[in-house]
Amino acid sequence: MSKGLCELYGLPAAELKQLLDQDLFAGLHPDDQPGVQADLTSFMNRDSSDYQSIYRIKLLGQEDYVLLQA
Secondary structure, eight states: OOHHHHHHHTOOHHHHHHHHHHOTTTTBOTTTHHHHHHHHHHHHTSSOOOOOOEEEEOOTTOSSOEEEEO
8 A cells, every 4th residue: 555545544554454255346336336346456457557437436434425536
């Protein structure tokens, strides 16, 4: 887990890893989930280190979604 991702979620690395191990799409906007899944599948099925996806996510303790680019 990167320091920036931990700061974004407000969790230490171990807790964030546990959360994402349980549900990789935790907080992801339901309308964005199919596109993010397709982006990940495409990324994993090619020999490239480039990954890009834009989606809305609700972070822990937040009421609103934020837009993220990964």
